[in-house]
Amino acid sequence: MGQQEKVATSLAGTVSEEISASLTAVDAELARRYPGDPGTRQPVHTVYVPGDVFALGTLRSWGDQALAALDEHAPDAASFAAVLGIPEELAGPVHDRVRAKLEREPVEDLRIDFEDGYGPRPDAEEDEAAARAARLVSEAYANGTAAPYMGIRMKCMEAGVRDRGIRTTDVFLTGLMEAGGLPEGLVLTLPKVTYPEQVTAFVRLLEAFEKAHGLDAGRLGFEIQIETSQSILAADGTAAVARMIDAAQGRATGLHYGTFDYSACVGVSAAYQASDHPAADHAKAVMQVAAAGTGVRVSDGSTNVLPVGPTDRVHEAWRLHYGLTRRALARAYYQGWDMHPGHLPTRYAAVYTFYREGLEPAAARLAAYVAKAGGDVMDEPATAKALSGYLLRGIDCGALDTAEVARLTGLTRADLDAFASPRRGDLTVTAP
8 A cells, every 4th residue: 555644734723614614604605596406307398378279188289280290291210300310320219209209298398378479368358268277287287188397477577567467377376276286397487577676576476375375485486588688688787687596586497588579679680580699699698607506497499480381391490490409409408499389399309319319428428437437538527417417308308218328327317316416425326
């Protein structure tokens, strides 16, 4: 073992104690503001359906329409891969998994829309639609036909529609409580947020509802939609979106980019409003940095180019959607919006190709890191965290199987979870 080194120090033990005492408040602030990823499943998309259109069979209908589009415009793996440029070796696995997903779980996150997709209606009509939405959501969860995540987008906190948004939220949530309680996958979306005070106001609304029904404080969370320039850069030059996360007091679950409202707000002409416009990239980059480490997820927006009409037009729209989705994934925006059933085949094709083409390299790097085997890349704990998160997201959406990831990495699901969301000094790996 060699000669044992003599260890000597120069500082009194009180120095370390004094430094630790001076940083106690900072330690608490770090833990409060930056708890890290919650470790829960993040859906790959959100589908919006107007409040008066949503029905108990909506999810199955979207899946059936998506399958019909595949049958008509790309009936086999080779033709689907040729349209999108999927590598030949992935054509079969991706095509088979996309079809299986559309048959089993076509929508991962559904939002019943009472905002732009619904518009202004007489109060009695919106009351009835909100109550009906609550009943149908409860029935869907009870009979096993619900999406993993479901909820509503109410009208915003601006003066002209504020009362209506508050009432719709109350009617919907009250309907859920009367039907048996709030489902675990419940999601609320607050649109067109411009000032942090609007977030604070929504928090007060949720607090009041929780108290009225004896719910645990913090039971109700919500997403914040970023659709105005003021939500990115406030009048004083600060990043307003960061202040919105703080104003949510731990209730914010996501930041969702609104492609077309935001583009119009900053003056982008209609023909150029898209999720890959430089203005969109800037907004999402600010959102991403503001949310990093907070446990708040970031979602990309949508494309309004629908895959409808003759086959050549459908293929063109599919290629656009597939490319935008792949671009978002590479930039760590793991969720987006889908506006039409015809978008589902390319959403899942893009997501599945992204994870399957990176499966073996990611698994090999993580296995080498665990075994301290080295290789041609020197990875650090942060990279191991990213690799584990990548594999977990692939498993959660159906792109990867737990068994194949375990075979390639030697790690269990619990091991991957520990790497993806490690607590300092508390990481146990069961790999050989």
